[in-house]
Amino acid sequence: MLLVQEVQKSFGGIKAVDRCTLEVERKSIVGIMGPNGAGKSTLFDIISGFEQPDSGTVIFKGEEIGGKTNFEIARMGLIRTFQLTKALTRMTVEENMLLAPKQQHGERIWNVWLHPEEVKRQEETNRDKARSILEFFGLKSLKDAYAGALSGGQKRLLEMARALMAEPDMLLLDEPFSGVNPTLANKLLNHIKELRDHHDMTFLVIEHDMHIIMRLCDYIYVISKGKVIASGVPAEVHRDKRVLDAYLG
Numbered sequence: 001m002l003l004v005q006e007v008q009k010s011f012g013g014i015k016a017v018d019r020c021t022l023e024v025e026r027k028s029i030v031g032i033m034g035p036n037g038a039g040k041s042t043l044f045d046i047i048s049g050f051e052q053p054d055s056g057t058v059i060f061k062g063e064e065i066g067g068k069t070n071f072e073i074a075r076m077g078l079i080r081t082f083q084l085t086k087a088l089t090r091m092t093v094e095e096n097m098l099l100a101p102k103q104q105h106g107e108r109i110w111n112v113w114l115h116p117e118e119v120k121r122q123e124e125t126n127r128d129k130a131r132s133i134l135e136f137f138g139l140k141s142l143k144d145a146y147a148g149a150l151s152g153g154q155k156r157l158l159e160m161a162r163a164l165m166a167e168p169d170m171l172l173l174d175e176p177f178s179g180v181n182p183t184l185a186n187k188l189l190n191h192i193k194e195l196r197d198h199h200d201m202t203f204l205v206i207e208h209d210m211h212i213i214m215r216l217c218d219y220i221y222v223i224s225k226g227k228v229i230a231s232g233v234p235a236e237v238h239r240d241k242r243v244l245d246a247y248l249g
Helices: 040-047 070-075 093-098 109-114 116-136 152-165 182-199 210-216 234-239 241-248
Strands: 002-011 014-024 029-033 055-060 078-080 170-174 202-206 219-224 227-232
Touching (some): 002 040, 014 040, 014 227, 029 182, 040 202, 070 078, 152 170, 152 182, 219 241, 227 241, 234 241
Parallel strands (some): 029 202, 078 170
Antiparallel strands (some): 002 055, 219 227
16 A cells, blocks of 8 residues: 655755665554654655655555645545644544545535535534544543543544544554553554454554554564664564664664
């Protein structure tokens, strides 16, 4: 579903991403791990269109997406979350969810006047879908709460729930377990697996916690100083001396 080939990105004299190559098969959970400052989030920014690479290619569902804007890539079905959650704090949880669906008829002012029943039907469908997804994540009881009142872990769940409202083919999750208590982290881990197993979703996940990524992922890439230094199934990566050196020195 996703192929990244020989991607490079520098900021001044610093190579943030250095000839990275990776691939993600459909209906898999692939992890990217590495120490802080390894270049993981910059690579995500390139894949999702928030940064353009200096060289290399990014192919999604068989189409080159280098040069496309982030919203064009999102419309193709490649949706991301962020290391710092982006909940709109002065809107309710449900209102945050209703921002995400594609092609909302009510966004065009003339449809409100010319096709009011169609706009109303779509809004009701979106609201039902939002509540169903919130229930899946255990947030339905908080639908009328302001997003700013949620805990850090609940905001993580909301951000993933909102991403699902856009009906993605693939989700890029940037440190989804950061700042989440162990109970919520376990719930989130199980949600990701369930979405892969029962809803045919594909995931690329950044995570620096080795224990979590070993439990979650089918395949793992390890990045250090902008380069892929190791890759393989979790058992292989766990035994790789280069991985231990990158983490422990």
